[in-house]
Amino acid sequence: MSHLKTALFDFHKASGAKLVPFAGYEMPVQYPLGIAGEHTHVRTKAGIFDVSHMGQFSIIGDESVCKQLEQIVPIDLSLLKLNQSKYSFLMNDKGGIDDDLIVTKLEDRISIVLNAGCKHNDIKQIKSVFKQPAEFVLHDQLSLIALQGPKAVSILESFIPGVSNLKFMNGGSFSFKGKSVYVTRSGYTGEDGFEVSIASELAQTFCETLLTNADVAMIGLGARDSLRLEAGLCLYGHDLNPEISPIEADLVFGITKHRRETCDFIGGSVVKDHLTNGIKRKRVGIQPEGTIIARENAKVFKADKEIGLVTSGGYGPSVSAAVAMGYVDFDCSEVGTSVELEVRGKKYPAKICLLPFYKKSYAK
Amino acid sequence: MSEVKYSKKHEWVSIEGDIGTIGITKHATEQLGDIVFAEVPDAGKVLTSGGEAAVVESVKAASDVYTPVSGEVVEGNAAIVADPALINQDPEGAGWFFKIKITSPDELAALMSKADYEKFVEENPS
Numbered sequence A: 001m002s003h004l005k006t007a008l009f010d011f012h013k014a015s016g017a018k019l020v021p022f023a024g025y026e027m028p029v030q031y032p033l034g035i036a037g038e039h040t041h042v043r044t045k046a047g048i049f050d051v052s053h054m055g056q057f058s059i060i061g062d063e064s065v066c067k068q069l070e071q072i073v074p075i076d077l078s079l080l081k082l083n084q085s086k087y088s089f090l091m092n093d094k095g096g097i098d099d100d101l102i103v104t105k106l107e108d109r110i111s112i113v114l115n116a117g118c119k120h121n122d123i124k125q126i127k128s129v130f131k132q133p134a135e136f137v138l139h140d141q142l143s144l145i146a147l148q149g150p151k152a153v154s155i156l157e158s159f160i161p162g163v164s165n166l167k168f169m170n171g172g173s174f175s176f177k178g179k180s181v182y183v184t185r186s187g188y189t190g191e192d193g194f195e196v197s198i199a200s201e202l203a204q205t206f207c208e209t210l211l212t213n214a215d216v217a218m219i220g221l222g223a224r225d226s227l228r229l230e231a232g233l234c235l236y237g238h239d240l241n242p243e244i245s246p247i248e249a250d251l252v253f254g255i256t257k258h259r260r261e262t263c264d265f266i267g268g269s270v271v272k273d274h275l276t277n278g279i280k281r282k283r284v285g286i287q288p289e290g291t292i293i294a295r296e297n298a299k300v301f302k303a304d305k306e307i308g309l310v311t312s313g314g315y316g317p318s319v320s321a322a323v324a325m326g327y328v329d330f331d332c333s334e335v336g337t338s339v340e341l342e343v344r345g346k347k348y349p350a351k352i353c354l355l356p357f358y359k360k361s362y363a364k
Numbered sequence B: 001m002s003e004v005k006y007s008k009k010h011e012w013v014s015i016e017g018d019i020g021t022i023g024i025t026k027h028a029t030e031q032l033g034d035i036v037f038a039e040v041p042d043a044g045k046v047l048t049s050g051g052e053a054a055v056v057e058s059v060k061a062a063s064d065v066y067t068p069v070s071g072e073v074v075e076g077n078a079a080i081v082a083d084p085a086l087i088n089q090d091p092e093g094a095g096w097f098f099k100i101k102i103t104s105p106d107e108l109a110a111l112m113s114k115a116d117y118e119k120f121v122e123e124n125p126s
Helices: A009-014 A035-044 A064-069 A119-129 A152-159 A200-211 A221-230 A257-262 A268-277 B026-032 B078-082 B085-089 B105-110 B114-123
Strands: A018-022 A025-030 A046-050 A055-060 A085-091 A097-105 A109-114 A135-138 A142-148 A171-176 A179-184 A193-199 A216-218 A281-288 A299-302 A305-316 A321-329 A338-343 A346-353 B003-006 B011-016 B019-024 B035-039 B052-058 B062-066 B071-076 B098-102
Touching: A009 A018, A009 A025, A009 A200, A025 A221, A035 A046, A035 A216, A035 A221, A046 A200, A055 A064, A055 A119, A064 A109, A064 A119, A085 A119, A097 A119, A109 A119, A119 A135, A142 A152, A142 A200, A152 A193, A152 A200, A171 A200, A193 A200, A200 A216, A221 A305, A221 A321, A257 A268, A281 A305, A281 A338, A299 A321, A305 A338, B003 B114, B035 B078, B035 B085, B078 B085, B098 B105
Parallel strands: A046 A216
Antiparallel strands: A018 A025, A046 A142, A055 A109, A055 A135, A085 A097, A097 A109, A142 A193, A171 A179, A179 A193, A281 A321, A281 A346, A299 A305, A299 A338, A305 A321, A338 A346, B003 B011, B011 B019, B019 B098, B035 B052, B052 B062, B071 B098
């Protein structure tokens, strides 16, 4: 099976990237800087991520679009201001998460960024709840390029004036080389940063322009993973799946407050049950006590009883320690609880801890 | 002067008398990237050539380190456990993994010389 390529594929190759299959695409996992070097670069300077494999999806129509979408996305879209973004989910009838996504309200449409591996099924699910007409567009001709890191704002401002006025989780239309681009102040690294939706034919020029600033480097999926893990952010298909509810995932903020009361969305009865009667398992941070690294699928024990599973784990270069997150039985989920992680058949001490491992303040 | 031999799994063994010092090659460390964890065998552990002997982890993933020769471990390198970055800094020196008392010296014949190993890496880029 041949893999899809983003518009930057040749550019990644020419930049010395190591390419791997990911969600049906051939994507850069690392560049010559290496994962740890790229990770630190994003935490201290600014890094470019090609996230064009993600689905950029629009629903265009009248005011009925919001109400219809709210059947399957548990937020109140009427509370969103123009150009404001919100993190939420695509729900299924088991109360599980079919995808996690970012929704942005535009003048004539709702725009959604979907995970690459889920996007086609997501669109099918979304269409299935629409009873009134709307136009659905998957923007295959657009690339999505993120610039993340403490220097991202000053660097992007120098090439796209005005972006520094954006507040976190807000976007707007700007101009680059005379062409319109849509920029949101958002990202998935725990750093301040931007995601730029840009015509694919301009994608390489855009990257090359950013790279004229010596503080900018290309960053692969490897560092993207360690950055988001340190920031306590979930990776769909690992920390989230169709069997896990937003309450179990400790992501209740992805459901608008009054909709936690009404639970008037697909899977709402399960969510309501989890909110009223409690949950059996919960997503937590897990801090190994020594240097041992517990990766995905490592079992979690407490007093010889298996109580959970690591869903993401690795080494956090910015905290210089092993970090993990996973699901444990609710009665073992309190911060500070001593647990054990099984790695290569041996058990090692660890503690349930608060997320994130690495904290940064965003531009509010 | 000790003799150094190389395996297809990217380990090196430096032989002095019946003691072999074993580590991973510079090429292997370049493939792994920044190493953040190492586990070495305890003295007294008996290992069979080709068997799992140690563990090395980069930011990316965990990998097994195999022993290219059979024998009994006489020492694991505590220095790389305390500071795994040593393996990247000096893979074929201070970044050694363990020393083994070689029990089957004839196994050494199956290993490669430095020149042959370099050729092997060139022909098998990963």
